[in-house]
Amino acid sequence: MKRRKWSAEEKMNIVIEGLKGEQSVAEICRQHNISQILYYRWKDEFIQGGMGALSGKQRKTAKEDAAVQAKLDEYEKLIGKLTVKISTLKKRSTSEQGALGMYL
Known part of the structure; x- marks a missing residue:
């Protein structure tokens, strides 16, 4: 049940x-x-x-809740930007390693 x-x-x-x-x-x-x-x-x-x-x-008051939510939104945007940057750097690093391998 x-x-x-x-x-x-x-x-x-x-x-x-x-x-x-x-x-x-x-x-x-x-x-x-x-x-x-x-x-x-x-x-x-x-x-x-x-x-x-x-x-x-x-x-917490509604004002405090809104402030916390705004900060959370800000952090989520930052995480998104950093994730894209890390991905770009990884791709660049991989392609540079491949290019170096061709010259060795």
Whole structure:
């Protein structure tokens, strides 16, 4: 049987369902066909994530993300240029070695 992929939002909703206390964790797990171990793992991850947000660890802003992406694009262009240059130098080196061999 193939495992189901749960989205972050689905996991969060299931954990919140359990935190409300209107149903037992066992009932919630049966309804969603997940193990209690998985539920508690999601709950721990959810709480740790929330603690990280409350502890002042800030996420990158859209501006910072754009700056990182621009730098990445710049590096990709540079890699492309260097790759072409290396290829050209290798071809030139090979052709020069062939020409030298003819004279020896």
